[in-house]
Amino acid sequence: MSREAGRRSGRRPGTSGAREQILAAARSAFADNGYDGTTIRRVARAAGVDPALVHHYFGNKRQLFVDAMDLPANPAEIIEGLVATGDPEDLGERMIRFMLNVWDQEEDRAPLVAIVRTAMSDDQAATMVREFATTEILGRIVKAARGDNQDLRMTLLASQVFGLLIMRYIIKLEPLASAHPETVALAMGPTFQRYLTGPISQASSIGASRTERSAPVERSSTNISSDS
Secondary structure (H helix, E strand, C coil), X not given: CCHHHHECCCCCCCCXXXXXXXXXXXHHHHHHHCCXXXXXXHHHHHHCCCHHHHHHHHCCHHHHHHHHCCCCECHHHHXXXXXXXXXXXXXXXXXXXXXXXXXXXXXXXHHHHHHHHHHHHCHHHHHHHHHHHHHHHXXXXXXXXXXXXXXXXXXHHHHHHHHHHHHHHXXXXXXXXXXXXXXXXHHHXXXXXXXXXXXXXXXXXXHXXXXXXXXXXXXXXXXXXXXX
16 A cells, blocks of 8 residues: 555645644643543643634544644554555565655654654653554554454564664664665564464463473382392
8 A cells, every 4th residue: 555545635724823723732732641641622622722623623633643743644544554455464564564665765754763762761752652553553453453362462563563663763773774675574574474463372371381391200219128
């Protein structure tokens, strides 16, 4: 799916100072309360406008967050396209290709890097990013994959997503930082895919098998008579 399909459509007709007030109030609300703790009504009250006006400009909280954070596109809409088309068994590779396609564009990367950098050093920003990513992006992908243990799968997937983005674009660890996107997709795709649809072993069963293997073996003692 082309990332252009989910790109922001720009300001809606009737843009005024009220829109900027709403965006400013939204940035503060998301920073203070996280994504899940922020509501359209709370933002409207802080901006001194009717909630209907927030819906008029932004439609829903997801789009309000995208515009307030100056994201290059609405990732949740694009993710919906990813899971709705193509083979579910190569969703991991397609995720990586799309991610790198966006982040490799310098003009798109700048606001994303700023958000992740802030989240790495600020607890409130970390909460905001974590809640948006899990609620609107990764949670939707994992749910669409229909695997078991969805909460665990989502957090495992998050570790790969953020690990890749941080190492390639912020830490700039070579040769990952300059590797061709297709090389990265082919190398990391199977790991993404396993977290989406592959078997996830449970600690209880692993622990049981390890306990059985490591259990001490009782040795029978043989009494040898001193007279023999």
